[in-house]
Amino acid sequence: MITRRSLLGGLAAGAAASGIALAGRANGAPAPATAPRGPARSAAGMSLHLVNNSGAYANSSVWIYIVGTDGTQQVHVTPDGELKPVATADNGPDGFTDYAIPLAGSGTTTLQLPRMSGRIYTALGGKLKFKAVEDGNGKAALAYPAGWVAGDPNYDVLHDCAEFTYNAGGMYCNTTMVDMFSVPLAIKLTGAKDQTTGTLKDGARAKVFADVRAADGFDRLVIGDRRVIAPGHGLDSGLFAPDYLAPAIDEAWSAYAAKDLSVTTNAGTFTGRVRDGKLVFTVPQGIRRGAAAPTGTVSFDKPSTRDVLFCDGTLAAPNDGTLGPIAAVLGAALNRSTLTAHAAQPTTDPATFYRERLTNHYAKAMHAATRDGRAYGFAFDDVAGFASYIEDPAPKEITLTLTPF
Structure with missing residues (x-):
């Protein structure tokens, strides 16, 4: 696709x-x-x-x-x-x-x-x-x-x-x-x-x-x-606060320092934890690792608000079969404000999206406006279709x- x-x-x-x-x-x-x-x-x-x-x-x-x-x-x-x-x-x-x-x-x-x-x-x-x-x-x-x-x-x-x-x-x-x-x-x-x-x-x-x-x-x-x-x-x-999502991002990083986060992509299911400030995922045996995962792990530094909104920076998604798909799922979850509450990602029930005070209200408004509920409000909005x-x-x-x- x-x-x-x-x-x-x-x-x-x-x-x-x-x-x-x-x-x-x-x-x-x-x-x-x-x-x-x-x-x-x-x-x-x-x-x-x-x-x-x-x-x-x-x-x-x-x-x-x-x-x-x-x-x-x-x-x-x-x-x-x-x-x-x-x-x-x-x-x-x-x-x-x-x-x-x-x-x-x-x-x-x-x-x-x-x-x-x-x-x-x-x-x-x-x-x-x-x-x-x-x-x-x-x-x-x-x-x-x-x-x-x-x-x-x-x-x-x-x-x-x-x-x-x-x-x-x-x-x-x-x-x-x-x-x-x-x-x-x-x-x-x-x-x-x-x-x-x-x-x-x-x-x-x-x-x-x-x-x-x-x-x-x-x-x-x-x-x-x-x-x-x-x-x-x-x-x-200069029209939007550069730290708007920082508390929500901090909350997610704190949550997964104490419990596992699972992310499922077309390649398989990856399990991650926050270690030393990085969200580190283990790449299961048998999954094509590529250059992004030579040691059997892929990791993400804590993203900024800008990284989340642009789906870039620490959430950039290379076409490598491992880090890229995980980045897309994380970016979608942070824009939709589902990451902290749902330890199995991606979430697929739109009723759970945009329910937090700190969320991408722009994307929320666009999805509410369309007859089929679909919109491209951010670059990873294709996650879960x-x-x-x-x-x-x-x-x-x-x-x-x-x-x-």
């Missing part, structure tokens, strides 16, 4: 090389270099239908951007469904590209979606500014919108995105709130079966704003009626709908 953590791996790697904002990364300056522009690709792919049911903006005030990677270079899709490499020469006199795809005058807009991995951005009331730059490897890349950064050129534009990977194995896609929430989006994927995800309950956008604003310590994450930014980004911007993610090995068409505000 391709999760959000691997969905945009190639794209994230390119962004990291150039300091580009992507999926929680901070803005930065790209290294100067040059890159040749490759030829455009054919329009072969599957049908992408774009439906504007927002009720707040006419089709003429909505633009779509399909950007990402084809595995070798960063690309964008034209209104004709053509896959073209990003090029710095595409920057106009204002210093930004215009990769916007307008919606049809009325009704549904349909185009061909080529095989690629990336994002479908929606911009309402104004166009987005994507700047083509050169990364550290001399390849053209895009600086993505960072709506959580007050100085970003797209800060005043109402926008949001869905993520996808479309390749020979099928379609893997999700709606995401990992960075922020602004525009209600829903995905319908038709293929081996019909699936939908991301659909909000009636009036849920306003309720998300209200619920986050009402949560103690979260109020400054609500940026007018424009967006709600994720608490990790709020922490980096609670992410707004769907996949199909034989996709025929996909529909992205702007649902009512």
